Amino acid sequence: MSGLRSWIARRLLLGVAQTVAVVLLVFVLTEALPGDAAVAFAGDQPDPERIAAVREAMGLDRPAHIRLGEWVGGLLHGDFGTSLASGRPVSGFLADGFGPTVLLATVTVLLLVPVGVGLGVLAARREGRFTDRLISSATLGVYAVPEFALGVLLVTVFALRLGWFPPTAVGYGTDLLAHPAALVLPVLVLLARPVCSLSRLVRAGMIDALAAPYTAHAQRYGIPGFRVRYAHALPNALAPATQQLARTVDWLLCGVVVVEALFVIPGLGTVLMNAVADRDIPVVQGLAVVFGLATVVLNLGADLVTHRLAPRSGVAA
Amino acid sequence: MKQDPVLADIDGLTVEVDGQVLVDRVGLRIRPGTVTALVGASGSGKTTTGLALLGEYPAGARVTGEVVVHGRIGFIPQHPASVLNPARRVGALLRDMARQQVRDLPRTRRRAAARQRVAEALADAQLPDAAELLRRYPHQLSGGQQQRVVLAQALLLGARVLVADEPTTGQDALTKRRVVDQLASVARRGIAVLLLSHDLDVVRELADEVVVMRGGRVVEKGPAHKVLENPVHPWTRELLAEPRTVPYAEEGRAGTEVLRVDGLVAHHGAGGSRVPVLRVAGLTLRTGECLAVVGRSGSGKTTLARCLAGLHRDHRGQVLLDGEPLPRSLRDRSREQLAAVQYVFQDARAAFDGHRPVLDQVARTAVRLRGAGREEATAEARRTLADLGLGDDLVRRLPGLLSGGELQRAALARALLARPRVLVCDEITSGLDPVTRRSLLDLLTVLVRQRDGLCVVLITHDLDTAAPATRIAVLDGGEVVEVGDREQILTAPRHPFTVALLRASTRRGSAVRP
Numbered sequence: 001m002s003g004l005r006s007w008i009a010r011r012l013l014l015g016v017a018q019t020v021a022v023v024l025l026v027f028v029l030t031e032a033l034p035g036d037a038a039v040a041f042a043g044d045q046p047d048p049e050r051i052a053a054v055r056e057a058m059g060l061d062r063p064a065h066i067r068l069g070e071w072v073g074g075l076l077h078g079d080f081g082t083s084l085a086s087g088r089p090v091s092g093f094l095a096d097g098f099g100p101t102v103l104l105a106t107v108t109v110l111l112l113v114p115v116g117v118g119l120g121v122l123a124a125r126r127e128g129r130f131t132d133r134l135i136s137s138a139t140l141g142v143y144a145v146p147e148f149a150l151g152v153l154l155v156t157v158f159a160l161r162l163g164w165f166p167p168t169a170v171g172y173g174t175d176l177l178a179h180p181a182a183l184v185l186p187v188l189v190l191l192a193r194p195v196c197s198l199s200r201l202v203r204a205g206m207i208d209a210l211a212a213p214y215t216a217h218a219q220r221y222g223i224p225g226f227r228v229r230y231a232h233a234l235p236n237a238l239a240p241a242t243q244q245l246a247r248t249v250d251w252l253l254c255g256v257v258v259v260e261a262l263f264v265i266p267g268l269g270t271v272l273m274n275a276v277a278d279r280d281i282p283v284v285q286g287l288a289v290v291f292g293l294a295t296v297v298l299n300l301g302a303d304l305v306t307h308r309l310a311p312r313s314g315v316a317a
Numbered sequence: 318m319k320q321d322p323v324l325a326d327i328d329g330l331t332v333e334v335d336g337q338v339l340v341d342r343v344g345l346r347i348r349p350g351t352v353t354a355l356v357g358a359s360g361s362g363k364t365t366t367g368l369a370l371l372g373e374y375p376a377g378a379r380v381t382g383e384v385v386v387h388g389r390i391g392f393i394p395q396h397p398a399s400v401l402n403p404a405r406r407v408g409a410l411l412r413d414m415a416r417q418q419v420r421d422l423p424r425t426r427r428r429a430a431a432r433q434r435v436a437e438a439l440a441d442a443q444l445p446d447a448a449e450l451l452r453r454y455p456h457q458l459s460g461g462q463q464q465r466v467v468l469a470q471a472l473l474l475g476a477r478v479l480v481a482d483e484p485t486t487g488q489d490a491l492t493k494r495r496v497v498d499q500l501a502s503v504a505r506r507g508i509a510v511l512l513l514s515h516d517l518d519v520v521r522e523l524a525d526e527v528v529v530m531r532g533g534r535v536v537e538k539g540p541a542h543k544v545l546e547n548p549v550h551p552w553t554r555e556l557l558a559e560p561r562t563v564p565y566a567e568e569g570r571a572g573t574e575v576l577r578v579d580g581l582v583a584h585h586g587a588g589g590s591r592v593p594v595l596r597v598a599g600l601t602l603r604t605g606e607c608l609a610v611v612g613r614s615g616s617g618k619t620t621l622a623r624c625l626a627g628l629h630r631d632h633r634g635q636v637l638l639d640g641e642p643l644p645r646s647l648r649d650r651s652r653e654q655l656a657a658v659q660y661v662f663q664d665a666r667a668a669f670d671g672h673r674p675v676l677d678q679v680a681r682t683a684v685r686l687r688g689a690g691r692e693e694a695t696a697e698a699r700r701t702l703a704d705l706g707l708g709d710d711l712v713r714r715l716p717g718l719l720s721g722g723e724l725q726r727a728a729l730a731r732a733l734l735a736r737p738r739v740l741v742c743d744e745i746t747s748g749l750d751p752v753t754r755r756s757l758l759d760l761l762t763v764l765v766r767q768r769d770g771l772c773v774v775l776i777t778h779d780l781d782t783a784a785p786a787t788r789i790a791v792l793d794g795g796e797v798v799e800v801g802d803r804e805q806i807l808t809a810p811r812h813p814f815t816v817a818l819l820r821a822s823t824r825r826g827s828a829v830r831p
Contacts, residue, residue, distance in 0.1 A: 217392070221410070221414050223417065231413070232402055235405060236402065236404045310403070311403070311456065
């Protein structure tokens with residue numbers, strides 16, 4: 001167990017280093033972009049004098065490394081800095097965008113896991129037969145449709161033609177839970193591809209697990225079929241699916257820009273998009289820190305679960 | 318003859334898959350407390366018959382005949398680990414089984430009753446310290462513990478018949494001993510044991526009834542003493558023939574030194590967990606001799622073989638060929654050095670690419686290691702394979718269509734095409750039935766005697782296989798505890814471990830006493 005603990009500690013340290021690297025990379029790349037917050041602020045009247053004035057007011061005329069140093073110093077005290085574009089604290093931006101994104105991600109994952117695993121197990125049980133072929137071809141087909149295309153299609157049919165759901169979340173603010181109808185279409189779009197990849201992975205693992213001698217042994221000794229499938233075979237099929245699930249949750253938590261933009265949901269994706277457009281470096285960096293940490297923690301969790309499901313495989317940092 | 322009621326009755330059982338008959342009109346009766354041994358070479362239909370008792374048949378099988386079983390049946394497969402779920406703790410299946418049995422009890426008492434049953438089954442299977450054991454994963458158990466857990470499952474089931482499939486195949490003498498004792502104690506509990514085995518030592522010791530199978534048919538059956546002592550059918554006689562005693566190499570022909578191991582210390586693992594697993598202060602191989610390396614599983618036999626062949630680099634000390642040190646890694650060895658030390662693996666099937674004909678793969682050695690032309694190499698491969706008894710139409714097939722024994726011969730041929738000085742044979746006969754094993758060892762004898770300057774390192778856990786070697790090295794816990802001529806080791810062992818190994822080998826017949 002102490003081996004496992006030191007492994008977790010090493011992984012977390014490595015994760016912090018990776019997050020630092022991501023933040024540095026984001027800073028350098030945003031610096032490298034033509035234009036800065038002052039140019040974006042000046043908007044339609046790119047008067048060089050005015051830009052210089054704004055730049056001085058924002059403190060952008062100071063060397064890059066000093067600005068970065070200040071920002072890092074603040075971060076160590078839990079201060080994400082101040083937005084250049086609006087002057088509001090970055091943490092406020094993050095907090096506002098976090099709610100809708102987490103809500104969308106939670107609802108999606110709560111539906112994704114049972115549907116994905118259930119379809120995968122069902123397809124594996126009926127391997128090669130009609131049900132399996134139906135599930136396999138449907139999942140492959142849906143997987144091939146990108147989010148924006150599926151989103152536009154769903155909006156056209158269910159919102160504009162049939163009028164069942166609102167086409168966007170405009171006007172609902174950040175409190176989307178009060179308007180569940182507005183969540184249906186975005187969640188469907190978010191679910192579509194992850195369900196496919198998850199169910200295909202579960203199907204592949206489950207076919208192997210169902211054919212394994214230990215499964216036959218459990219059946220032979222009178223364990224009921226449902227329990228054999230879900231308690232004895234399924235744990236062996238889940239290791240690859242767990243990794244995929246972690247990537248999916250990560251993708252969801254980092255704000256799926258396309259979906260948030262399409263349905264006008266004020267989540268982290270929208271915050272990111274606006275911040276990049278405004279060259280609002282502190283906000284972009286704050287997001288990079290949050291996304292980086294989320295990725296590190298989720299992957300660590302997935303590796304721990306995988307280790308539990310496939311205890312023979314060693315843990316490698 | 319006991320006149321107990323019949324627990325299981327197979328009558329006129331025929332199993333066909335795609336028109337191929339696996340089992341042909343087999344009849345069998347099993348009585349409580351007896352051990353019925355089903356013996357025969359690989360592919361004789363033993364396992365198909367055994368699984369038929371469990372009501373399990375190969376996919377797409379056409380089954381005729383009758384199988385009547387009274388009571389539940391337990392199963393111990395050849396590899397117990399294969400039926401233990403790698404993702405669940407050992408206790409998971411046991412607990413689920415016990416829960417099925419206590420469903421009639423009131424809800425509050427089920428848990429305790431189930432736990433009680435599991436504990437009893439484990440105790441019956443001679444597994445002490447059960448509570449701790451149940452929390453472990455199968456890979457954290459030793460092979461013996463795995464086998465006992467599988468036995469405990471059968472006992473928990475309340476099995477009245479136990480089918481044990483090759484429980485001792487590929488095990489060293491001391492492990493075999495333990496398995497035999499265990500099965501004997503199961504039979505004493507009144508459980509009928511159906512033993513599927515080609516290990517005749519075990520059959521001799523345990524069986525009350527013997528059924529000899531060949532090509533899916535029963536060729537002879539009867540009480541054990543009758544069948545084993547006075548076999549009627551010629552096939553049974555061939556199966557029962559004594560292991561070979563003629564030495565592999567001609568006596569007194571050992572010549573000059575070929576290979577020398579000097580101060581070898583091999584390690585396993587990496588980083589902080591790097592542990593020494595093998596120490597060999599010195600070992601010499603001479604032309605024309607056969608050195609057998611014996612020891613239990615995990616004693617370092619294979620690591621030694623792998624160090625010689627350059628497959629295990631993590632070692633100190635030197636391996637010298639003709640006085641020249643060989644590079645540790647195979648990657649750094651020259652073509653001549655690679656050709657000089659050839660390795661034949663235990664699992665011949667895994668050692669061949671399943672998608673290319675055997676002949677091409679055998680010929681490739683001569684092209685790669687000796688720079689022979691394609692045509693020339695193929696011709697030589699065909700000749701060598703024919704010498705080893707593999708016909709032309711056979712070797713043009715894919716490896717999947719050859720039997721284990723045939724593939725092992727092909728693997729030998731492949732190594733020979735390099736014209737090696739040292740041939741390392743790693744457990745090449747384990748898992749083969751006695752008839753196939755004998756013919757493979759006969760072949761090895763011909764090779765050692767005919768090929769000038771060849772020396773063979775024979776890694777084995779089987780004393781009968783090691784006995785005809787020129788010299789024997791005994792390994793225990795990574796140390797060479799004794800090296801000597803065959804006569805000295807077999808008749809006057811000096812080290813206590815060698816003595817224990819000889820004693821555990823149940824039948825120290827003519828093979829071991831030259």
